[in-house]
Amino acid sequence: DQQVKQNSPSLSVQEGRISILNCDYTNSMFDYFLWYKKYPAEGPTFLISISSIKDKNEDGRFTVFLNKSAKHLSLHIVPSQPGDSAVYFCAASVISFGNEKLTFGTGTRLTIIP
Amino acid sequence: DSGVTQTPKHLITATGQRVTLRCSPRSGDLSVYWYQQSLDQGLQFLIQYYNGEERAKGNILERFSAQQFPDLHSELNLSSLELGDSALYFCASSVGSRGGDTQYFGPGTRLTVL
Numbered sequence: 001d002q003q004v005k006q007n008s009p010s011l012s013v014q015e016g017r018i019s020i021l022n023c024d025y026t027n028s029m030f031d032y033f034l035w036y037k038k039y040p041a042e043g044p045t046f047l048i049s050i051s052s053i054k055d056k057n058e059d060g061r062f063t064v065f066l067n068k069s070a071k072h073l074s075l076h077i078v079p080s081q082p083g084d085s086a087v088y089f090c091a092a093s094v095i096s097f098g099n100e101k102l103t104f105g106t107g108t109r110l111t112i113i114p
Numbered sequence: 115d116s117g118v119t120q121t122p123k124h125l126i127t128a129t130g131q132r133v134t135l136r137c138s139p140r141s142g143d144l145s146v147y148w149y150q151q152s153l154d155q156g157l158q159f160l161i162q163y164y165n166g167e168e169r170a171k172g173n174i175l176e177r178f179s180a181q182q183f184p185d186l187h188s189e190l191n192l193s194s195l196e197l198g199d200s201a202l203y204f205c206a207s208s209v210g211s212r213g214g215d216t217q218y219f220g221p222g223t224r225l226t227v228l
Contacts, residue, residue: 006156044204049214
């Protein structure tokens with residue numbers, strides 16, 4: 001049961017344009033969401049997060065939007081740069097009977113075209 | 115460099131064998147998390163330790179076990195290895211115990227079971 005889904009395995013965007021990565025979740029108890037970025041041969045690195053009490057969080061070129069009614073999360077990167085080419089994972093957190101864990105999506109490979 | 119170290123970087127072994135993966139968290143981080151990433155799969159949470167004690171458990175097989183030592187480094191033991199255990203194994207650390215805390219990932223150990 002994949003509770004966090006990234007339905008687009010890959011995305012190509014022209015340099016300078018906006019990249020939009022999407023993530024859907026099924027568990028309404030998730031209360032914290034994160035995006036991680038992963039380059040080849042490296043571990044994932046934290047990018048940005050959002051609490052379920054907010055609907056938007058911005059950090060420089062990166063903005064995360066949360067639509068709780070739709071159970072949908074998106075990451076906007078603007079303007080996109082070649083260094084943004086990487087695999088992006090969304091993740092969600094919930095406290096369930098004290099056994100809290102982070103559930104990751106399968107990732108979206110973003111390619112920025114110069 | 116996340117500050118999280120993992121050894122070895124690569125491991126090739128045969129079915130039925132046992133291996134140990136090692137992780138040293140960032141200085142000051144009390145939580146250690148283990149993840150498995152198989153081909154085309156997202157990061158699957160295996161287990162979390164916080165300050166020496168098991169904190170949360172995910173989809174960890176009974177053949178796998180982990181521990182966190184007094185110096186806070188952690189080891190993941192994989193036994194009776196099967197071909198399907200071939201994957202990237204990541205360790206992450208965070209300051210707090212909450213799964214939603216920013217986690218810093220190591221570079222991973224690539225395990226190949228032949």
